[in-house]
Amino acid sequence: MTGGTRLLRSEARGDLPLLACLAVLVAVLAGIGAAGPVVLAGQRDQALRHRVAAAQHGPALVSVSTAEEVFDDPALQAHAGPVLSQTAAGGEQVVGTATLPTGSSLTVARTVVTFPLLKVTAPQSTVDRASTTSLTPHHVSDAAAHLRYVAGGPPGGRAPAGSPPGIAISRAAAALTGLTVGQQVTAQEEPLLGVFHSTYFTVSGIFEPVDPDDDFWRDQPTLNQPQSYPDGTKDGKANVSVQGLVDADAAAEMKDDAITLPTITWELRLGLGHDAVHQAAGVLSALQAYPTDLAGSMCGSSDPMGREQCEMGNVKVGTYQLDDRFTPLATAFAGEDVQTRELASFAGASLFAVGLVTVLVAIRLLLRRRADDLALQRSRGASSTGLVLLRTAITTPVVLAAAALGWFLGRWLAPTGTSGSPQPLLALLGTGLALLLVPLLTWQAVREPAVARDPRRRGRRRGRRAVLEATALLLAVAGTVALRARGSGGGDGVDLQLSLVPVLLATAAVLLLVRIYPLVLRLLAGQARRGSGVVAFVGLRRAGRDAPATALALFVLVITLGTAVFGGLVSRSIADGGAVGAAWSAGGDVAVLQSGNVTPKPVPSGAGSPVRTTVAEHRRSVHLVGDVNGATYAGVALVTVDAARLAAAEPGSPLVRALAALGDGRPVRTDPTDQSFPVLTGAAFFAEESKETLTATVDAAVTVPGALHVRPAGVLDPAALADPALGPITGGLPAGTVLMVATGAADAVLPGQLTGATALLVYDRPGADPRAAALAAGDALGPLAEIRLRADQLAQLRDDGLARLVSTSYTVCTLLAVLFGLLAVALELVLTARERNRTSSYLRTLGLSGGAATFLQIAQLLPLAAAAALGGVLIGVLEPRILGPALSIRQFTGGPADPALRTDYRLTLLLGLGLGLLVLGAAVVESTVARTRRLGAVLRLGGT
Structure with missing residues (x-):
């Protein structure tokens, strides 16, 4: 032992x-x-x-709302208020009902009490200013922290007995309506069974935002900015909509007990713990069951009419409604x-x-x-x-x-x-x-x-080697074909197929190199033998013989270099694709978006304005019927673009070139009542319907006299479909939607559609601040419009955690692979050093100089570096293209299609130079060690 x-x-x-x-x-x-x-x-x-x-x-990502009920029984009406005393308890009940996974949480971030829309009937000065003035009272629990009063004060506290409840309005609303502090406002609901119910308020204060750009005002824009729409009459008056702040108990202060009671909304904040991805699945399940849980917890028996009765504290309310925006966010994140x-x-x-x-x-x-x-x-x-x-x-x-x-x-x-x-x-x-x-x-x-x-065994070994190499090649080809056929997305865990196929491709590349590059070296050695020197000839012959022995070193260099080049390609493609995706999302430098077809207000674009020009776009959903063949197409997206302005803003735009086929695009009369205008369509639609017109029906509140016909007159080629100008107006369309594009001249005969969309593309002047341009155009489509800055969209894409995770993964893995690779190559060179040193010692005894010996070492190792560089670069550059649809990075870039794959040539060059320096350093070290051991002085027949 x-x-x-x-x-x-x-x-x-x-x-x-x-x-x-x-x-x-x-x-x-x-x-x-x-x-x-x-x-x-x-x-x-x-x-x-x-x-x-x-x-x-x-x-809010998650919100729960309910409405107080109207009761005919005076005994039940007595329990209708005050509301404020019930909202906190109701919020606690709503939050407590959610059965979320451990580590996640829901908290009440804001409580909003929304009272019914009222029509202002007094004072007379306000009535004279507009065709109609609508007032919507609100109570927002955290509003006080985001505003300051420039006149009067908040409407808090109960008003004296017999006096109207207070209401506070913004400075912009006061300027538009002419209301002042202390004025009494009379408003009416829509008549119920022909009976008008009046409500009275006193203007308690006028406020302005502390910071108009904070999140509160982005979420509650109409509380600060009233909405004004032309009424279409000759006197040029407008329909004005104003929101005001009231105390939540204003319902109990209103003069008429029959008034419709308010809607209460609890905006909930979702908190996720450290294991957020793991928790997300549990949160999704909880939100799916949340409406049922709310009904079971806060709703009970039915009333005499058979309606379900729900409660908020001791107040009878309607059923609880859930607004869930977390589910689509989590679903999109899961795919990425x-x-x-x-x-x-x-x-x-x-x-x-x-x-x-x-x-x-x-x-x-x-x-x-x-x-x-x-x-x-x-x-x-x-x-x-x-x-x-x-x-x-x-x-x-x-x-x-x-x-x-x-x-x-x-x-x-x-x-x-x-x-x-x-x-x-x-x-x-x-x-x-x-x-x-x-x-x-x-x-x-x-x-x-x-x-x-045994020679027979050596023959069998060669046969086994050929079989193994053929098997590796077949596996690489079969794996690639299967992966391309499968496409992207191999399940929820690590995608073993996508992980192994690139390794098999690298193995196949190394096997081919080991078979091919010795033949190339023999040809070069034959050319070198005809020269005057022997060093190049011996070095190339030695490298050719060592090729099988250095296969592992070649594999390490190829896969390390290939992974680094591949990672650089992915990072570069994501970065460049992000710029394309940001342009697609914003259209121009800024995009102003509004639901419904709205006529944009003029935006100053003269000298001194940060805005160079603007381009208006409208989208409507139309129903088409072929005038000859009777073919029907429902839900067609018809987009109108101000072609002249777009041509001035982007002369090289592919969409502008495509719109040239429509001429001026003006509608023409086909008979005294019917009108027709040309459109661009997809290639398949154009091939099928280009020989006839189609009747277009627009579902709108106001119809146009006569019939409208569209005439396919040009094709939307892929470049036009990918034009950033179409991004903001078509980015949210479902896949497979038929798209048509007409010039803005068609807007003259097309009715407005509430379910449509409007986009105003804003192009700033060179050197101007895009935020200044956004501010100048911010009110063009009203206070509810969404504003997108291309710079913000690009920053959001580049700061996304998943995109950074991809780049970080490749950076870290490449650095570790380089360290492993350096060690593997060094060990492999030590393994094959004996033969190289023996050759050097023989030549040194024949009078080879030290410098020539160093060059011999380089000549023996340089082919390995060249083969590794060639194989690594080809693998890194070609792999993404070989894998095809199995490797999609569109999730990280946005845009209408997968971004173009772009090789990072600077990184590739640096990696190639690094590989060359590695080989040069190895050769110098070997030569130095050989001189130190004085291999030229002694001929060692048995080795070094």
Whole structure:
């Protein structure tokens, strides 16, 4: 027992440097398996939390609303108010009803009490200013913190007995209506059964925002900015809509008890914990069941009319309605998250492949260094099995201890509480490979010499090699074809198919290079032999012979360089695609969007204005019927564009070139009542319907006399369909919607549609601040319009956590793969150094100079670098194009289609130069070591 232990210690002492190297490799692979998935999951959790936080700067992600009921029974009417005393208790009940997963939360961020729309009938001065003035009283729980009073004060507190409740209005509303502090306002509801009900208020104060740009005013814009719409009459008056702030108990103060009672909305804030991605699934399930839970918790028996009765505290209310904006956000994030993990899994698989090959090279070098000892022991009668068991007994404790240490260090360094978990399979794979390779390679090294020299076995080995290479090539081709047929999205977990196929492609590329580039070297060597020098000839011949022996080093260099080039391509494509997506989202420098067809107000664009020009667009949903063939098309999106302004703003626009086919696009009369105008359509629609006109029906409140006909007169080619000018107005259309585009001249005969949309594209002057342009055009479509800045859209895309996660994954994996690769190449060069040094020593004894010897080393290693650079760059550049639809990055860029793949040539050049410097450094080191050992002074027939 003691002798065996002494033998193990003696053998291990000689292998200590390489055993330490092997231990570090196994520990790092185990640590990556323990920490890598957890760290990546933490980044995904952070990305989802960031999106939820950004979305909650606008309207609430989750809100619950209900309305107080109108009761004919005076006893029940007595319980109708005061409202304010019930809203807090009602909010607590609403929040407490949600059964969310542990770590997530819902809190009441804001309570809004909305009273019915009223028509102002007094004072007379307000009535004279507009055709109609509508007043909507509101109570917003957190409004006081976002406004200041320039006259009067808030409407808080109960008014004296017999006096009207107070109402506060904005400075803009006061200027538009002429109301002043202290005035009494009389307003009426729409008549109920022909009976008018009047309500009275006193203007208690006039306010203005503390900061008009904060989230509160983006969520409540009409509280500050009244809406004004032309009434279409000759006197030019407008219909004015004003909102005012009242105390929540104003319902109890109103003079007529029969007034419709208010609607109460609790805007809820959703909080997600550290494991946000994991919690999201539970939140989605909870929100799906939330309406049922609310009904079961807060609604009971039916009234005598059979209607369900619900409560808020002791107030009878209608049923509770849920507005859920989190579900579409989480669903969209889940789709992007799948693609993120697919891309990250490719980088991780490449890193792990490089790590495993490095382990293989380390074990080969370990056995190569012990080759003489193994041969000596074999000649002294040691059995092959005994030698295999001896080497296994030495390495197994080291590998197992290193794997355990790496695993526990990875668990200790990894963040806690994320949605991810350690992947023991990765650690077991690296550890198992190291434990399995030692006995296998040892057996190969110590097997019977006669068996090793058997020519028949050598022939069979060549045949097996050919079969293995053919199998690898077939697997690479089959995997690529299957992946392209499958497309993107391989499930919720790591996409093994997408992870393995690029590794198989790299393997196939290396096998082809190992077969091809020795032939090229022989041809070059033949050319070099005709020259006057012998160094180039010997170096090329030596490199050709060493090609199979350096296959592992070539594989490591190819897959490392290919992954780096691929990562640079993905990052560059996402960055450039983000610019295209931002342009598509904003159309111009700024986009102002409004639901319904609204006539934009003029935007100053003269000297001194930040606005260069604006382009108006309208979208309507129309129903088409072929005038000859009777074909019907429902839900067609008809977009009208001010072609002249667009041509002035963007002369090179593909949409402008396409619109040229319509001429001026003016409608023409086909008979005394009917009118027809030309449109652009998709290629398939044009091929089918270009020979006739189609009757267009627009579902609108106001109809036009006669019939409208559209005439397909041109094709929307792919470039025109991808024109950014169409992005804001068509970006939200469902897939498969038939699209038609006409010039703005068609607006003269098309009725406005409440379900349509209007976009105003704003182009700023060179050097102007886009925010100033947005401010100048902000009121063009009314206070409810959405404003998009291209710069903000681009910043949002580039700051997105998932997009940054992809870039970070490739950066980290590439750096680690480079470290593994450097080690693997260094070990592989040590493995093949004996033959190169023997050649150098022979030539040095024949008078070869030190400089020529260095050049010889470079000549022997340079082909390896050239082959690796060629294979790595080709793999990195061609892989995304080979994988095709299986590799989609549109989720990170927006836009109408997948972004163009763009190679980062600067990064590729730097990587190629780095590879060249690596080879040059290796050659210089080898040459220096050879001179130090004075290999030119002694001819060593048995080796170095």
